[in-house]
Amino acid sequence: MTVSCDKYQPMKHNIPSPKKIPYELVAHGYQRIDNYYWLRDDSRSDPEVISYLKEENAYAEAWFKDKQDFKTTIVEELISKLPEQEKSFHFQNGEYKYYTIQYKDKQLPVYLRSTGDNDEIVLDPNIKFKDYDYYNTVSLNPSPDNKLVAFSEDTTGRREYVVKFLDTNNNKLLDDALSLTSGNIVWVDSDTILYLKKDPVTLIANKVFLHRLGTSQTDDRLLYEENDPEFNMNLYESMDKEIAFINIEATNTNEIRYFNKRLNSLNLMLSREENHLYYANYLDQNLYVRSNKGSPNFAVYKTKLDSASNFLNPNNLLVPHDKDVFIENLIPFSNFLALEIRTNGLPEIAVLKNNYKDLEIVQQSEESYSTSLLPSKYQDPEGNLLYEYSSLITPTQILEVDQINVTTSVVWKKEINKYNPEEYETSRKFITARDGIQIPISVVRKKSTADISPILFYGYGSYGINTEASFRRSLLPLLDRGFIFAIINIRGGGEMGKHWYDAGRMQNKMNTFYDFNDGVHAVLNNGIGDKNNVFAQGGSAGGLLMGTIINLEPELYKGILSGVPFVDVLTTMSDPTIPLTTFEYDEWGNPSIKDQYEYMSQYSPYDNIEALSYPAVLVTSSLYDSQVQYFEPAKYVPKLRENTTSNNPILLKMNLVGGHGGKSGIINSFTETAEEYNFLLNLVD
Numbered sequence: 001m002t003v004s005c006d007k008y009q010p011m012k013h014n015i016p017s018p019k020k021i022p023y024e025l026v027a028h029g030y031q032r033i034d035n036y037y038w039l040r041d042d043s044r045s046d047p048e049v050i051s052y053l054k055e056e057n058a059y060a061e062a063w064f065k066d067k068q069d070f071k072t073t074i075v076e077e078l079i080s081k082l083p084e085q086e087k088s089f090h091f092q093n094g095e096y097k098y099y100t101i102q103y104k105d106k107q108l109p110v111y112l113r114s115t116g117d118n119d120e121i122v123l124d125p126n127i128k129f130k131d132y133d134y135y136n137t138v139s140l141n142p143s144p145d146n147k148l149v150a151f152s153e154d155t156t157g158r159r160e161y162v163v164k165f166l167d168t169n170n171n172k173l174l175d176d177a178l179s180l181t182s183g184n185i186v187w188v189d190s191d192t193i194l195y196l197k198k199d200p201v202t203l204i205a206n207k208v209f210l211h212r213l214g215t216s217q218t219d220d221r222l223l224y225e226e227n228d229p230e231f232n233m234n235l236y237e238s239m240d241k242e243i244a245f246i247n248i249e250a251t252n253t254n255e256i257r258y259f260n261k262r263l264n265s266l267n268l269m270l271s272r273e274e275n276h277l278y279y280a281n282y283l284d285q286n287l288y289v290r291s292n293k294g295s296p297n298f299a300v301y302k303t304k305l306d307s308a309s310n311f312l313n314p315n316n317l318l319v320p321h322d323k324d325v326f327i328e329n330l331i332p333f334s335n336f337l338a339l340e341i342r343t344n345g346l347p348e349i350a351v352l353k354n355n356y357k358d359l360e361i362v363q364q365s366e367e368s369y370s371t372s373l374l375p376s377k378y379q380d381p382e383g384n385l386l387y388e389y390s391s392l393i394t395p396t397q398i399l400e401v402d403q404i405n406v407t408t409s410v411v412w413k414k415e416i417n418k419y420n421p422e423e424y425e426t427s428r429k430f431i432t433a434r435d436g437i438q439i440p441i442s443v444v445r446k447k448s449t450a451d452i453s454p455i456l457f458y459g460y461g462s463y464g465i466n467t468e469a470s471f472r473r474s475l476l477p478l479l480d481r482g483f484i485f486a487i488i489n490i491r492g493g494g495e496m497g498k499h500w501y502d503a504g505r506m507q508n509k510m511n512t513f514y515d516f517n518d519g520v521h522a523v524l525n526n527g528i529g530d531k532n533n534v535f536a537q538g539g540s541a542g543g544l545l546m547g548t549i550i551n552l553e554p555e556l557y558k559g560i561l562s563g564v565p566f567v568d569v570l571t572t573m574s575d576p577t578i579p580l581t582t583f584e585y586d587e588w589g590n591p592s593i594k595d596q597y598e599y600m601s602q603y604s605p606y607d608n609i610e611a612l613s614y615p616a617v618l619v620t621s622s623l624y625d626s627q628v629q630y631f632e633p634a635k636y637v638p639k640l641r642e643n644t645t646s647n648n649p650i651l652l653k654m655n656l657v658g659g660h661g662g663k664s665g666i667i668n669s670f671t672e673t674a675e676e677y678n679f680l681l682n683l684v685d
Contacts, residue, residue: 014062016055018638025571028594032607034571036635044623044630053623053634056652060618063649064675067682074477074674079104079667081417081473089398089412090114091378093142098122107665111140111151122149123166129665133657134624136664138183144241145190148174148213152183157624157659159183160203163195165213178217186237186244188261194223194244196235203579203626205233208246208257208266223266224257229582238282239332239376243305245280248272251463251505251586256280258308269308278311283332283381287311288318290330295321296498300330300337302356318356326497331373331385336403338385340373345440345495347371347468349387351406360406366391368428368442370468374398386411390471392426392444392485395419416473423447424479426469431522433515437503440495441519442469443528445484454684455484455529457520461492461512462541463587464501474673481681484529490515490545505587507599513548520556532558533684537676539563540628540660543619547605547636550614557615559648559683561676564621564660568632569604570597579626606636614644618651618679620672622658630654651679 023037041049064071082104090099100109111123125137134157141150147168152161161183165174182196182205191213196205206227209220226233230250237244244259246266255272258280259265269280278291282305289301289311300319303311310316319327319339328347329340336353349362349371364371369391373379378386385401398412425447430438445453456478460467467487475485489495492504492512504512516536524531534557538545543565550560566572574591576582589596601607617640621633637652644650653675655663662672 014059015641016052016059016638018052025574027574027591028597030597030601032570034635036638037571039634040629040631049634050656053630053652053654053656056634056637057654057656060651060653063651064678064682067678069678070481070681071671071674071678074677075667075670077477077480078474078670078674081419081476082666083415083417086415089374089378092380094144094146096142096146098140098142102666107667108136111149113142113146122168123151128153134659134664139185141185141187142168143187143190147190150185150187150193152181152185154183154659154664157622157657157661157664158203158626159659160198160626163193174213176211176213176215176217178211178220182234184235186235186259188244188259188264194235194246194259196233196246199229201577201579202229202582204229204231204583206231208233208235223259229576230585232580232583237376239379239381240283243282247279249277250583252277254278258282258305260305267308270311279329280308281330281332281376284334286332288330288332288337290327292498297321297323297325298327298498300327300339319352319359326494328494329373331376331379332381333379333383333385333403334381336385338373338387340371342466342495342497345489347466349373349385349401351385351401351403353403362387362401362406362408364389366394366426368392368426368469369394370470390414392442392469392471392475393421393424395421395471395473414471416476419476428469431519431526433511433518435511435514437491437511437515439491439515439519440489441523442487442489443484443523444469444475444479444486446479446482449479449482449484451527452530453482453484454533454535454680455486455523456535456537456680457486457488457516457523458537458542459488459490459516459519459545460538460540460542461490461504461516461545464492464494464498464505466494474670477674478677478680483680486519486523486529488516488519490519506589507596509588509599510603512545513552513603516545516549517553517556535559535561535680535683537561537563539565541566543567543628543633544569544605546617548603548608550617551603551605551608551610551612554612554614559616559680560618561679562617562619562633564625564628565605565619565633565636566628567605567636568607569600570607572629572632573600578629606632606639609639609643611643611645613646614640614648614650615646616648616650616679616683618649618653618676620653620655620662620676622655622660622662624658625660627660 020035021038023034025032086102088100090097096113098113102109106126108125129135136154139152161181163178186194197207207225208223211220246257256269280289292298299321301311301316302318303316326342331338339350371389374386390396395414395416399408400411426444428442494501543562546562547567591597619633623630641650
C-alpha cells in the first residue's frame with residue numbers, strides 16, 4: 001500500500017535546504033558521515049542555526065496557510081471545555097489547605113490557601129508570565145509553620161529551577177534564591193531546607209545541600225555528592241515528614257540515603273548492588289521498603305529505622321513476591337498499608353489491613369482505565385486512603401476508600417464543559433506480536449464513529465514508564481471529528497511488570513518497534529480503522545519509536561506526529577557531555593561497547609533513513625529542550641526530506657522558546673495540540 005499526499009506538498013523551491021558539512025564519526029571500525037552535525041550549537045545563539053530554524057518554521061507555516069484551518073476552531077473548542085474556574089484537590093499543612101485554581105482566561109494556575117471559608121492568594125505566576133517568553137512554576141511547598149512558601153521557577157524550559165521563598169505575611173520574596181536545582185525541596189524546619197543541585201553540563205542532579213534561610217547559596221552545606229555519572233538523584237519526604245529520602249538511582253540499581261530531621265544526620269540505608277532496586281517510606285517509627293531483590297515484581301518489608309540496612313531479613317517480609325502482580329508503590333497508614341499494583345497490565349489499588357494479613361483490591365467498573373495513589377502530602381496517616389482514577393472516557397476523579405469495607409466515594413472530579421461520556425466508548429484487547437507475545441491495546445472513539453474511520457495510534461515503550469488509558473481532554477476534538485484513538489502498550493514500558501520493561505530495552509529494544517507495527521496491523525486486520533488513513537504519534541522516546549517504525553514500514557502510515565524526538569541515538573549516547581546521556585546507558589546501551597553499538601545501529605532512526613516512500617511527518621521541538629536536544633530533530637528533518645521517495649510533506653516546527661513540554665501555559669498547549677490535529681485532518685482523504 002502506497003500513500004501519497006502530492007496535492008498537499010508546497011512548491012519545491014520553498015523547501016529549506018541547510019548546507020551540508022560532512023562530519024566523520026568513527027567507532028569500532030565503523031564510519032558514519034553526518035552532513036548536519038554543524039547544527040549543534042550548545043549556546044543556542046549561532047545566527048546561521050537560528051536562521052535555519054526560522055526557515056523551517058516559515059516553511060511549515062506556508063504549508064498550513066494553504067490548507068483548511070482546523071486549528072482556530074480546535075483551540076476554541078478546547079478552551080470551551082474549561083470551566084470559568086477549576087479548583088484543584090487540596091493538601092493540608094497545619095491549619096491551612098493549599099490548592100490551585102485554573103482560570104479560563106489565565107495560562108497558569110493560581111496558588112491559594114484557606115482556613116475554613118477564608119481564601120487567600122499565595123502566588124499568581126501569571127503576573128510574571130507576561131514578562132518572559134517562557135515562564136513556569138512548580139513544587140509550591142509551605143514551611144512547617146506556614147509563614148513561608150518555597151516555589152521553583154523555570155524561565156527557559158531547560159528545567160534548571162531556581163528555588164525562591166515568599167513571606168506569606170507581607171507577600172515579599174526573601175533574598176534567598178537557589179539556582180540550578182531539580183526544583184523540589186524538603187523543609188527540615190521552618191528555617192532550613194534540603195535541595196538537589198544539578199550538574200551544569202549534564203543536568204543530572206548529583207549533589208544534595210542543606211540551606212539555611214538568610215545565608216548565601218555558596219555557604220550551603222554539601223551533604224552528599226554522587227560521582228558516578230550514571231546515577232541521578234531525587235528527593236522526597238516520608239509520610240510523617242520526619243525523614244527525607246534521597247534516592248540515588250541508575251536504570252537497574254539504586255541506593256537510598258535518609259536524612260533524619262530530628263538528629264540532623266544523613267545515613268545510608270543499603271549500599272547499591274547491581275540489579276537491586278528498593279524504595280522506602282516511614283511512619284510511626286516503622287520503615288516500609290519495596291524491594292526487587294530476588295523478587296522481579298517487588299516484595300514489601302517492614303522494619304525499624306535503626307535496622308534499615310537489614311530490611312531484607314526474611315522475618316521482615318510483609319508482602320511476598322508474586323509473579324503475576326507487580327508492586328509499583330506503597331504508602332503506609334497507621335492502621336493499614338496502601339499498595340499500587342499491576343495485574344494483567346492494569347493498575348489496581350489494594351489495601352493491606354487487619355495487622356497486614358488481609359489484602360483487598362478496590363474494584364473498578366471499566367475494562368480499561370488509569371488509577372494511582374495520591375502522593376503522601378495529600379494523605380492523612382490517621383484517615384482514609386485517597387486515590388486518583390480516570391479512563392479514556394471518564395474525566396479524572398479523586399476517590400476516598402473506606403478502609404473497613406473497602407468501599408469508595410468521590411471527593412473531587414475534573415469538570416469538562418460540553419462533554420457527555422455517554423457519547424463515547426472504550427475497549428481493551430490483546431493482540432499477538434510476531435514472537436507470540438500478547439500485547440494490550442486500548443481503544444476509544446465516539447459511538448457514532450464507524451469501524452472504518454481514520455485512526456491514530458499512540459505509543460511510548462521506554463524507561464519502564466506506563467502509558468495509561470487515562471482521560472485526555474485534548475483528544476476530544478479529534479474524536480469528535482470521527483477519529484479512532486488507540487494506545488499500544490508495547491514492551492519497554494512497565495505495564496505488564498518488570499519483565500515487560502526488560503524485554504524492550506538494551507539488546508531487546510527492537511521488540512518495542514515490532515510490537516507497535518504488529519499492533520497496528522492487528523487492529524486494522526480486526527476491522528478497526530481505515531487502512532488508507534493510519535496515523536501514529538509519540539514524543540521524546542516515543543519520537544524515537546516514530547522514527548524507527550517508519551524506517552521499518554513507511555507505507556503503513558499516512559502521517560506521523562513526532563514530538564521532541566530522540567532520533568540520533570548513536571551520536572547522542574556517544575557524547576557524555578550531552579545532558580542525561582550517561583544516566584541512560586542501561587536504557588539504550590553504551591556505544592563505547594562494540595556489541596551495544598552494533599545493536600543500537602540497527603534502530604537509531606537518523607542512521608537508518610533510506611530512499612523509502614515515507615509518510616507525511618510533522619516534527620515538533622523546542623530550542624531549550626533539556627531532555628532531547630533541539631539539534632536532533634533539526635538534523636533529522638532535512639535528512640528525512642532529502643531521502644524520501646514520496647511527495648508527502650515533512651515539516652519541522654521549532655519553538656524558539658520553551659522546553660521538553662513545549663511552551664508554558666494551558667492556552668499555549670491547546671494551540672500546539674490544535675496545530676498537530678490540523679496537520680492530521682488536512683491529510684485525511
